[in-house]
Amino acid sequence: xxxxxxxxxxxxxxxxxxxxxxxxxxxxxxxxxxxxxxxxxxxxxxxxxxxxxxxxxxxxxxxxxxxxxxxxxxxxxxxxxxxxxxxxxxxxxxxxxxxxxxxxxxxxxxxxxxxxxxxxxxxxxxxxxxxxxxxxxxxxxxxxxxxxxxxxxxxxxxxxxxxxxxxxxxxxxxxxxxxxxxxxxxxxxxxxxxxxxxxxxxxxxxxxxxxxxxxxxxxxxxxxxxxxxxxxxxxxxxxxxxxxxxxxxxxxxxxxxxxxxxxxxxxxxxxxxxxxxxxxxxxxxxxxxxxxxxxxxxxxxxxxxxxxxxxxxxxxxxxxxxxxxxxxxxxxxxxxxxxxxxxxxxxxxxxx
Amino acid sequence: xxxxxxxxxxxxxxxxxxxxxxxxxxxxxxxxxxxxxxxxxxxxxxxxxxxxxxxxxxxxxxxxxxxxxxxxxxxxxxxxxxxxxxxxxxxxxxxxxxxxxxxxxxxxxxxxxxxxxxxxxxxxxxxxxxxxxxxxxxxxxxxxxxxxxxxxxxxxxxxxxxxxxxxxxxxxxxxxxxxxxxxxxxxxxxxxxxxxxxxxxxxxxxxxxxxxxxxxxxxxxxxxxxxxxxxxxxxxxxxxxxxxxxxxxxxxxxxxxxxxxxxxxxxxxxxxxxxxxxxxxxxxxxxxxxxxxxxxxxxxxxxxxxxxxxxxxxxxxxxxxxxxxxxxxxxxxxxxxxxxxxxxxxxxxxxxxxxxxxxxxxxxxxxxxxxxxxxxxxxxxxxxxxxxxxxxxxxxxxxxxxxxxxxxxxxxxxxxxxxxxxxxxxxxxxxxxxxxxxxxxxxxxxxxxxxxxxxxxxxxxxxxxxxxxxxxxxxxxxxxxxxxxxxxxxxxxxxxxxxxxxxxxxxxxxxxxxxxxxxxxxxxxxxxxxxxxxxxxxxxxxxxxxxxxxxxxx
Numbered sequence: 001x002x003x004x005x006x007x008x009x010x011x012x013x014x015x016x017x018x019x020x021x022x023x024x025x026x027x028x029x030x031x032x033x034x035x036x037x038x039x040x041x042x043x044x045x046x047x048x049x050x051x052x053x054x055x056x057x058x059x060x061x062x063x064x065x066x067x068x069x070x071x072x073x074x075x076x077x078x079x080x081x082x083x084x085x086x087x088x089x090x091x092x093x094x095x096x097x098x099x100x101x102x103x104x105x106x107x108x109x110x111x112x113x114x115x116x117x118x119x120x121x122x123x124x125x126x127x128x129x130x131x132x133x134x135x136x137x138x139x140x141x142x143x144x145x146x147x148x149x150x151x152x153x154x155x156x157x158x159x160x161x162x163x164x165x166x167x168x169x170x171x172x173x174x175x176x177x178x179x180x181x182x183x184x185x186x187x188x189x190x191x192x193x194x195x196x197x198x199x200x201x202x203x204x205x206x207x208x209x210x211x212x213x214x215x216x217x218x219x220x221x222x223x224x225x226x227x228x229x230x231x232x233x234x235x236x237x238x239x240x241x242x243x244x245x246x247x248x249x250x251x252x253x254x255x256x257x258x259x260x261x262x263x264x265x266x267x268x269x270x271x272x273x274x275x276x277x278x279x280x281x282x283x284x285x286x287x288x289x290x291x292x293x294x295x296x297x298x299x300x301x302x303x304x305x306x307x308x309x310x311x312x313x314x315x316x317x318x319x320x321x322x323x324x325x326x327x328x329x330x331x332x333x334x335x336x337x338x339x340x341x342x343x344x345x346x347x348x349x350x351x352x
Numbered sequence: 353x354x355x356x357x358x359x360x361x362x363x364x365x366x367x368x369x370x371x372x373x374x375x376x377x378x379x380x381x382x383x384x385x386x387x388x389x390x391x392x393x394x395x396x397x398x399x400x401x402x403x404x405x406x407x408x409x410x411x412x413x414x415x416x417x418x419x420x421x422x423x424x425x426x427x428x429x430x431x432x433x434x435x436x437x438x439x440x441x442x443x444x445x446x447x448x449x450x451x452x453x454x455x456x457x458x459x460x461x462x463x464x465x466x467x468x469x470x471x472x473x474x475x476x477x478x479x480x481x482x483x484x485x486x487x488x489x490x491x492x493x494x495x496x497x498x499x500x501x502x503x504x505x506x507x508x509x510x511x512x513x514x515x516x517x518x519x520x521x522x523x524x525x526x527x528x529x530x531x532x533x534x535x536x537x538x539x540x541x542x543x544x545x546x547x548x549x550x551x552x553x554x555x556x557x558x559x560x561x562x563x564x565x566x567x568x569x570x571x572x573x574x575x576x577x578x579x580x581x582x583x584x585x586x587x588x589x590x591x592x593x594x595x596x597x598x599x600x601x602x603x604x605x606x607x608x609x610x611x612x613x614x615x616x617x618x619x620x621x622x623x624x625x626x627x628x629x630x631x632x633x634x635x636x637x638x639x640x641x642x643x644x645x646x647x648x649x650x651x652x653x654x655x656x657x658x659x660x661x662x663x664x665x666x667x668x669x670x671x672x673x674x675x676x677x678x679x680x681x682x683x684x685x686x687x688x689x690x691x692x693x694x695x696x697x698x699x700x701x702x703x704x705x706x707x708x709x710x711x712x713x714x715x716x717x718x719x720x721x722x723x724x725x726x727x728x729x730x731x732x733x734x735x736x737x738x739x740x741x742x743x744x745x746x747x748x749x750x751x752x753x754x755x756x757x758x759x760x761x762x763x764x765x766x767x768x769x770x771x772x773x774x775x776x777x778x779x780x781x782x783x784x785x786x787x788x789x790x791x792x793x794x795x796x797x798x799x800x801x802x803x804x805x806x807x808x809x810x811x812x813x814x815x816x817x818x819x820x821x822x823x824x825x826x827x828x829x830x831x832x833x834x835x836x837x838x839x840x841x842x843x844x845x846x847x848x849x850x851x852x853x854x855x856x857x858x859x860x861x862x863x864x865x866x867x868x869x870x871x872x873x874x875x876x877x878x879x880x881x882x883x884x885x886x887x888x889x890x891x892x893x894x895x896x897x898x899x900x901x902x903x904x905x906x
Contacts, residue, residue: 043852045847045862045863045866046866046867047852048686048687048689050686051686051689066851066853067851067852067853068851068852069850069851069852070848071585071847071848072585074585074586075585075586078584078585078586078588079585079754079757081588082588082754082757082758083757083758083761083768085761086761086762086766088757088768102588178582178586179566179578179581179582179586211488213567214566214567215566215567215866216866217865217866218472218567221865221873222472222473222476223476228873228874230473230476230479231476232476232482248668301686303867339587340587340589343586343587
């Protein structure tokens with residue numbers, strides 16, 4: 001081999017090595033030197049916790065928490081199922097009741113009964129095997145732009161049936177259940193409310209000019225007339241906790257409200273992943289999520305309600321973000337069995 | 353050349369091929385084949401029944417039809433509108449030309465979620481052009497696709513046009529041909545390879561568009577790409593996803609074959625000049641094209657961008673720069689883990705990595721593909737490879753992302769949680785762009801020049817340095833600009849792979865837009881404007897680099 005060719009081989013090998021290690025401008029740091037080791041938390045994109053709280057937890061346990069976001073709740077569960085043989089981390093947060101059954105039946109979770117899980121809001125527990133620990137919950141409901149209805153002198157709608165009335169033609173925007181988690185939740189609410197007739201209800205909504213956007217942000221910020229949106233539709237699918245955020249600076253009452261008779265209750269769970277490298281760390285992390293500081297932090301950071309009963313709420317939530325008294329619910333087993341079928345039927349009814 | 357020498361040359365080519373093949377094999381072919389394979393294997397045996405099942409659904413055909421229709425319409429329009437743009441921005445000299453070139457590239461890097469807000473706020477009932485009733489229509493999707501891809505045509509064709517030898521056209525004119533005839537019979541054939549290159553890229557981008565279709569298509573519009581995403585991430589129906597992935601590959605391979613066929617007929621050695629470009633001041637006969645391009649750029653690009661900038665200046669307290677000063681914070685109620693500036697820095701660092709990876713692999717591939725060996729078998733191999741290297745554009749980010757999950761998951765390559773995967777995934781998208789930018793130029797180099805150099809005793813590397821590189825100089829800058837743009841704007845794969853504590857700019861924009869809280873939307877829009885300016889700046893610098901390195905003349 002000539003010297004030049006030898007040099008080329010060396011260059012080729014060099015490039016491959018560089019590529020593989022990306023010896024580059026990015027240094028890869030991890031906390032594996034810490035005495036307690038690293039615990040990897042796999043979550044959906046919306047996970048958030050105050051930095052000080054996490055730092056305190058790391059200090060008191062000697063653990064280093066590394067988070068890994070994996071898309072929305074559905075994408076999160078499906079990635080965990082796919083990578084079951086080589087788990088992505090030690091603990092998971094963000095599995096919701098729409099995907100809980102799949103997670104449990106796929107065997108990606110180890111049981112763990114956290115001592116903090118004894119005093120939870122009623123109705124949140126998934127089953128009695130402790131594979132899934134409820135951390136928070138929230139209601140997905142239609143939000144109303146009150147100013148719009150006042151300006152147009154039309155009474156605000158109150159019920160599911162109202163939304164299909166001619167008075168509310170072309171006023172509602174919801175999200176696609178195939179691409180958005182509130183969209184799926186609200187589809188489930190209609191399934192619970194109308195049983196077998198739920199597709200008829202959607203046909204009525206379709207005939208009444210419902211708009212379907214692909215994501216919550218698109219619906220809320222572009223189609224909705226209230227909040228920060230410029231849109232033309234005063235009825236939007238959002239959360240019971242959204243109205244407090246629409247209070248204008250200096251204002252004292254939100255210009256929007258949630259229709260509490262149209263809500264589906266979403267519960268979010270955490271769990272220890274089967275095959276975790278650091279199961280003890282994962283358990284400590286779950287205890288931490290049920291601790292008072294973390295629970296009190298939840299409304300501020302993730303806009304949902306803490307699962308531990310009697311956790312104090314931010315004052316504006318107490319006033320403007322009431323939950324539904326009797327939200328719609330569908331059993332996780334039924335959701336797991338029919339989710340795809342329902343979405344297909346919905347698509348056939350509303351889209352095709 | 354003696355036998356020994358040609359054997360050495362062949363060995364040299366093989367070695368040059370190893371790096372890109374190893375890279376694409378490890379980070380593309382293996383993960384993609386594994387995830388698609390899962391869809392076709394049931395209980396350890398091959399099971400292709402999914403094919404007949406999925407293809408029997410009427411819905412599948414509707415989805416395929418829409419995918420092809422939107423990609424065809426988007427490509428045709430982008431080329432028709434982009435050709436005059438390439439002429440105006442690369443052949444004419446006028447003040448502010450560099451800025452104008454950068455401006456048309458901005459859409460290419462905007463995250464689709466932002467384009468959704470910018471475009472849709474114009475289109476919705478009550479928006480600036482809401483009266484068109486275009487919201488959620490096929491037309492809206494196509495307009496957005498052209499908005500994104502206009503720059504691909506303008507830049508790819510323009511850079512070729514800029515250093516086309518003007519003398520043949522001048523001769524034709526001197527011999528009495530009308531400007532139109534001279535263009536049609538002399539210039540257009542010379543540009544065809546670049547147009548075919550650009551068109552095949554745009555077609556791939558349109559056929560695999562994801563966010564644009566979801567946001568702007570509204571109800572009922574699904575493409576193969578969005579359906580793969582839904583089936584994979586939401587339903588975990590890997591069988592259906594696998595069938596659709598194969599269908600997508602089929603569509604992509606078909607379009608590539610078509611592009612290769614049209615290129616092959618035209619790709620001839622052209623007289624390219626590495627020196628100063630032949631641009632001229634605007635003449636009277638150029639005015640219609642200038643006017644046309646001004647209208648296109650104004651309506652298609654400036655209007656949505658202006659609406660974006662205006663909205664970024666609107667704060668809860670009225671008009672002002674509040675959203676921009678907020679970029680130094682983590683958002684209302686700490687919506688982010690890091691400040692937006694910090695994310696911008698991460699984006700830039702990742703872009704540097706993605707760029708050198710993509711340039712290394714891309715230049716090697718372009719070099720290989722530009723050779724014209726005498727043996728028919730070798731020629732055919734090159735033809736096939738040409739298409740194969742484009743495939744990363746034809747495979748959805750979610751397929752690659754889920755493929756990473758099940759392949760790169762054990763030592764020595766457990767990279768799933770490593771941030772290294774981010775630039776690698778972005779480079780996968782950028783590599784075909786690098787190839788398509790460099791290849792028309794490299795192929796236009798007269799083979800006789802290389803042969804002459806070889807006869808004079810230069811080995812392939814020297815030939816490359818002495819003959820190809822000087823011509824390539826200007827296009828290398830262009831390619832670097834593209835790489836940066838792709839990396840800075842990439843969202844699909846990045847959102848999968850980036851770590852929450854080290855997000856990129858598009859990832860924080862997406863997060864801000866997805867959170868309630870006064871001011872977060874404004875901040876997201878301000879961050880988008882920053883992203884656009886950052887990209888524009890980087891591309892302007894790359895343009896300068898290329899003028900600089902083109903100093904050598906043939």
